[in-house]
Amino acid sequence: MTPMDLDTLTAVTTGVALLTCVLAVAGLHVYGRGRAQRAELVERLSATGQVSGAGRRRRFRGLDRRLRRTKAGRKLELRLAATGLDVTPGEFTACMLATVAGLWLIGQATLAPFFGPLAGLLGVWAAWQFLSWQRQKRIEKFINQLPELARILANATHAGLALRTAVGMAAEELEAPAGEELAKVADQLAVGHSMDDALGELADRLPSRELVVLVTTLVLSNRAGGQVVGALRNLTETLEERKETRREVRTQLSQVNTTAYAVPVLGVGSLFLMNGVKDGALERMTGSPVGQGAVIIAFALYAVGFVLIRRMSRIDV
Known part of the structure; x- marks a missing residue:
């Protein structure tokens, strides 16, 4: 290799190294700016109540991303959203697998090897039962808030407020879960969703006869432009009676x-x-x-x- 070729190779290597350093510095700058923008966005959404548990560090993110790509993972995400738990599908799946493994080992060690798989299946059943219990508990609590919700909507519409405004006001006044669910409805209405779609999704998340009656009343009144106040006040009395009846049946x-x-x-x-x-x-x-x-x-x-x-x-x- 001649001295000229060696000088050329040295110059090219130096140029490539300098270009790599420049690109690395630019990449670090873009990465830092992106992290700062994300942190600012998360802080702003958390302050407005649109992100739950924004300050909590999420675990099992890789598993969570894989689950969300599947149909079963999306169903699990909807089920978790209906329970009100601040848990991602990845976190729930990891906890369920750990519980299954623990019960498998306990059943195999304390009883017999044959009972290990049975204990594992029991862990899966217990996990789904826990989700169903949490969901039903949230639905029951929401049903108990329906008379107060109907009363607030009736008073707001009687004062001349639009139904969209009344929903937002009820979201601010009521506690969870009614406040959280109505806040989601208000956010959907704010970004252009129709009243029918927003209330329909609410009824799908928390299915109950009482909520279906309330949603149907609101939707029909909104479509026909009828008198909402009288219907809501009559519905409030009916919901109060059903609430007492449900309490008596549950006790019996x-x-x-x-x-x-x-x-x-x-x-x-x-x-x-x-x-x-x-x-x-x-x-x-x-x-x-x-x-x-x-x-x-x-x-x-x-x-x-x-x-x-x-x-x-x-x-x-």
Whole structure:
């Protein structure tokens, strides 16, 4: 290699190195500016109440992104939104898998290896039951706020305010979950959604007969331009009566609901009792196909009994 070629190679290498440094500095500048803009946006949205838990660090972001791309992940996200929990699909899935693994190991260690998978399935069922319980609890709390919501809307429309304005005012005055849900409706109306679509999505998130009646009343009154005040005041009285009726029915059925959960618990407790009386009895029993089939049939019968008791105690008011 001649000295001229060596000088040319040195110059090209130096130029490439300088260009790389310039691009790295520019990239770091753009990255820092993007982070600052994102932090400013998150702070502004958090101050206006449009982002929940904006200051909390999210975990399992990679798993969360993968889940949101799937149909099951999007359904899980909607289900979590209906519960009001500040949990992402990735966080819920990771916690559920950890619970399943823990129950699997506990069932395998304390009872017999055969009960490990059954305990894992029990963990999955318990996780979905927890979501259903949280969702139902939120719906019940929202239903209890419906009479007050109808009263606020009636007073606001009687004072001459538009229904859109009345919804925003009710969102500010009511506590969660009604306040949070109405704030979502007000945000949708602010960005151009129709009243029918915004209220329809509210009824889909928190399905109940009382909310469907309220939404139908508001939608029909908004379409026809009729008198909303009289309809809302009559609806307020009806909702108050239904609220008291639901409370009485729930009180009467509390013992039946407790029985539905007590029956499976007694069955699982009998397994621990059997294994405690004679150590290794469950392992010997599940060591044969006949014993495994008997255990599966027993668990299936407990599940059928639980479902039947729950259905018999379900009274639609």
